[in-house]
Amino acid sequence: MAHVTLDELNRMDRQAFIAELGDIFEHSPWIAEAAYAPRPFPDLHALYQALTDTVRNADATRQIALIAAHPDLAGKAAREGIITTDSKMEQASAGLDRLTDQEFEKFHKLNDAYRAKFNIPFIVCVRRHGKESILRQFELRLANDEAAERATALNEIFRIAALRLDQRVTAPDRLKVHGRLSTHVLDTYRGNPAAGVKVELFEITSFRPPRRIVCATTNADGRTDGPLIADQPIPIAEYELRFEIGAYFASNGTPAADPPFLGIVPIRFGVAEPEADYHVPLLVTPWSYSTYRGS
């Protein structure tokens, strides 16, 4: 869907406004409709606030209807293609469109257990999670009581809405929905940045081989030209950076053992805050290295 500016939104008539924002909340254009009156919005935060306040101030019946309007996660509707485009892309981001039959079965069972207990679909902002983290959310949230779970579901709906707004509306400000993952390689053998180091980022899960997300090479400053992940939440998951340190030291003629003591240096770490900055540097010689969560 094409971008729209906040300024354009502020100047639209009611019908156009609803057409533009009606699907920020799944199958629930009444929320956009209610946000028409308080226009113009000085910034995106104000628009977001107006939309979410509409939900917060709605009665329980409407809130439950909003929740119920969401498709099951990795559910039959998704498999059969009868969900909204946004939902489809969101579920794809976590790989929920590429489940094995066994995984599909597992999600299906958890979905059923969830529906049986709460009588609503399980809603989670999937862009903020890896597949393993979603399964864990199921288990954690199945332990909630009904009131807590309804509040959690609405909160997840707000997160989904924030990400949809962020992708749809160009404004002077931005919602804080993005994290950032970066690295930096310092050659402490020479006392300067390590240039030309190949770096790969993998997602680690217990049930599949590591999945490579991105591959980059460090520049003259020892950094990759851009962040490894940016302009999106970093899905809650376990990751592994792999640095080709043996090749780097060989390329600049550093004496080394054969095979080198350090060939591939793997750094495995978990992301718990999708909207945070994760800077994971490597300080390295042919015989030692350090890493840490930096800033």
Added chain:
Amino acid sequence: MAHVTLDELNRMDRQAFIAELGDIFEHSPWIAEAAYAPRPFPDLHALYQALTDTVRNADATRQIALIAAHPDLAGKAAREGIITTDSKMEQASAGLDRLTDQEFEKFHKLNDAYRAKFNIPFIVCVRRHGKESILRQFELRLANDEAAERATALNEIFRIAALRLDQRVTAPDRLKVHGRLSTHVLDTYRGNPAAGVKVELFEITSFRPPRRIVCATTNADGRTDGPLIADQPIPIAEYELRFEIGAYFASNGTPAADPPFLGIVPIRFGVAEPEADYHVPLLVTPWSYSTYRGS
């Protein structure tokens, strides 16, 4: 085979002596026989020296016969069980008895290329190598000329003999045929050794999933009760230590993210000197770690 002491060897008659040491060199009892005269040996080094000098001083014909007496590596003889017990155990140590058909094929081809060029079997002291390193030896040595390669083959035979002597003969001294791999975990969050950390050691190869070699738990001093590898050469290969750091910090109530920033800490390193000491410590907090080749 039962151990014998150097003292017993020194007091044996010729026949018993040859029976005891005849198979230190593959199918070549004449070498032990020649070492009977210079008895008694003050230490194991002297015996080893006498045996290897016999080979060094033999004429080319006998040297080549010695070389030719060795079985092909991972060859048909091994598959059919018609090699010496020592050879069988040695080849097993590198996993050469558990090759897939594809791997068997690869070894077979290299063996044939080697035989075609040098007209001798490929000999390598397999206890000093992982499977991948053996393949690499094939490639490196195929580039040798005949004289260099014959010297290399004899040198490998001496290494095999040293390991067989080490396993067979109890003496006041020991041949330097063993390496040692150890670790140490320091909790730099608390400033003391990290006790109760589960550590696993894997061998990493390019063609198979990591193979777990040993599993241990750190004691009150942050060390494992014994070295991870000792009393043998450390096969030339790539290894990965995995430390269960997330579980350790959770067990002593250290504040952490969920999932923790550091769950499993993998340290991947190459061993190039099978007879050396490799001490690979981990200094760790919930947010940082360092490692290095220590002593």
Added chain:
Amino acid sequence: MAHVTLDELNRMDRQAFIAELGDIFEHSPWIAEAAYAPRPFPDLHALYQALTDTVRNADATRQIALIAAHPDLAGKAAREGIITTDSKMEQASAGLDRLTDQEFEKFHKLNDAYRAKFNIPFIVCVRRHGKESILRQFELRLANDEAAERATALNEIFRIAALRLDQRVTAPDRLKVHGRLSTHVLDTYRGNPAAGVKVELFEITSFRPPRRIVCATTNADGRTDGPLIADQPIPIAEYELRFEIGAYFASNGTPAADPPFLGIVPIRFGVAEPEADYHVPLLVTPWSYSTYRGS
């Protein structure tokens, strides 16, 4: 005073026994006398226990007399040479015999304040403290109430007694009255221990230039031949290790800037537990280093 073995003590008559141990407690031979009956002692801990239990079980009058029998710290008696040999050596260990007039004045005032409040001399096991720490003890303990302070004084007397016993009596066991300070230098540029590094240990105080305690050079294993401090408590104080790293890297031809980025590497640290082991290693390249409290 000459050493005596526990065995000899166990076989002494009453007079000799008291002559030997009468001065373990300052001017209070009655304590040794009371420990004569329960002989023989299986080990030094048992003897120590018997002596200290005698004090613990004595009535308040005797306990106060014991406390009162101690000289003032850095007091006039000490200046005039009329204190016991043990006290003299103990006070000298913390440099209390080399006070400037100003420092003497400060101790004198604190002593007077202490006597005015508690009516006993200030007793501290000076071998466990640097000069600055003793002054700090004065201030901390001046805040105690009388009962707490009397218990503290007795506890310090027990510590003094333990150290005197440790120096006097040879036994199969030892009292835990010693700490140990050691270091280790690893050259992470080369991946091996750093040999030939000059190391100096200083005590740091706020009122005087650093005082050099010991100077050593690392051996082939990157360690000093013996610990930097051992067989005594490590006085509670601030220390600085200085490693001549620039000279080390220059001596083995490592490329470096001029002047080198790292010339002298100072590591400053505080000791809070005189009976503990402090291992303070240095991992170093020409451009980086790490240190930590090791084990």
Added chain:
Amino acid sequence: MAHVTLDELNRMDRQAFIAELGDIFEHSPWIAEAAYAPRPFPDLHALYQALTDTVRNADATRQIALIAAHPDLAGKAAREGIITTDSKMEQASAGLDRLTDQEFEKFHKLNDAYRAKFNIPFIVCVRRHGKESILRQFELRLANDEAAERATALNEIFRIAALRLDQRVTAPDRLKVHGRLSTHVLDTYRGNPAAGVKVELFEITSFRPPRRIVCATTNADGRTDGPLIADQPIPIAEYELRFEIGAYFASNGTPAADPPFLGIVPIRFGVAEPEADYHVPLLVTPWSYSTYRGS
């Protein structure tokens, strides 16, 4: 002296131009005069090039006259106040105006030895050196032959000119005459930047107590608000950063020993390249730290 823009210089008449730039080279306005013709200069590098080319292309007599026009370093002229304002400020920057009589004597002797050998004053761009480094320059350069030394003297004059131009002329570009010293403190106990850490920077010399250059406190990002040194060359010297780490960890309630294992953390390092960036971070827990030359 007031700043002038390159644009203004380009539009000046000859007399004003010479008045403005006549003292970029000590008592040698002919150099500015020669640079009048090739105006206008597109940038400061071009002006600098024109000025220094004038000197390079001058005959030996004029070059020697230029050299001879410089005052002795820390010499009588300086003491008596009869040197140019620029020279005065430059000599002051290295503390040459505050020499003890003993130091004055040492400089005087070296000056005399230098004059005796080369028959010119010793010229060095003092803003690039600490006092100790200047003495070292004397010694190194006394070993030169006359031709090498004349080239060195001219090169130093060019460095002085570059710094004077940099201070005098505002232009779209800048000459590379500045270095930058910065730090960064990361709390690897908590996994975030260490805010509120007091940092002091000292210059270390062998003949005087450390001289404090700057004091700062880290902000929320663990950095000081500005670099510790910037907009000038970093004098070639030895420095020490001191971080009040004990106070930092105490302030956020981190458990620590008393006294803390780490109170003041000193990091001593040498600067060899005055125009380079030196980033010297500290990664620290209450029990460990690392530092390195970063970027």
